[in-house]
Amino acid sequence: MEQQQEKIREAVESFRQDMLDFWKDLINFQAGSKEKDRMETLMEKVSAYLERQGMESELVESGAAPLIRAWSGKERAGQPILLSGHLDTVFPNGSYPADPFTIWEGKAYGPGVCDMKGGIVMAVYLARVLEKIGYDRHPIKLLFVPDEEITHQGSRAAQLLAEEARGCLCAFNLETGRMDNCLTVGRKGCMDVWITVHGKAGHVGNAYTRSANAIEEMAHKIIALRALTDLEKGRIVSTDIISGGTVSNAVADTCRIEVDCRYDYNEDKEKLQEAIRAICAETHVPGTRTEVEFPAFMPVFERTEGNDRLLDLVNQEARAFGIPAFGAAHPGGCSDASFMAQAGIPILDSVGVQGDGAHTLQEYAIVETMFERTMLLAAAICRL
16 A cells, blocks of 8 residues: 555656646636637647547537546546546636736645636646556546536536536546635535516606606515525525616616525425515515526535545545545535536545635635645545
């Protein structure tokens, strides 16, 4: 066992500069989730890079920018082990100056450096490390998506994630490593809700009684939506965006809100939808009418015994390498692990490079955790 650990350590070290160079190239190519052309170019560049590393790689049509499906050791007899991640960021091109990747005092900076281009680097070189040490048990399957940050709106990526996970032995989603030294064994589900109230415009002084104020009607609905939050049951309903009206002396004829719902159990999705529809069907201000849409959702990534066993396996290797054991996290934020969990396979999430400040211009990653975690995951996979 110690001999294998040393082989893994040496293999990771041999790829150190390659990993840093690839990380730099990914960060310096700025591309946000909604920039289809740039995301297509990035996916093509990464697919070509994988082929240069000796992998079999293809672009999979999704209805938006394509996914990448790649293999290392596809001919191996065992069930595939899936490594997943996303290449998009919340930052559109130009959010940072040109060539933003920098390393300062052990931390790397740039758009998506931890969320989650660092994890993409880890996935690629985890496969290469296993190949280098002669691993021959399970095929390593890589699945990279271009639109995780917008919950795959307008694409088939969510469906493809579930389909590609079926038949795999397990999956590691290389999302940002948490700063509390926990790995994620479950996540809340989430659902977007768009509500629009239509009223009747009119001059406040001269036509108030003949008008119907959409903002006032929406105020009733926002309070009712807030009452659906039940923290003990793991439910959160939060109104986060509101717009309406035109000028201060005219009754508002429209008001629109966007609502974020979170829940711990998949069955709560339909219960919340039913409750929200009932709220929207009730009218408090005569002359108004309400429309409701549910444009996107992510299912619950439920905690399972299989997920916990994967965590235990990684912790056994952590102890062997003299690294502190990881705790178990069940956060409120969503990730693609939720879609892959529909395949019923064990999944461990947040195993990517450790960092903080995601979705801000202060985002950073702790550089050494990239190499440390690549080493740990390689050792854990060797025991599957």
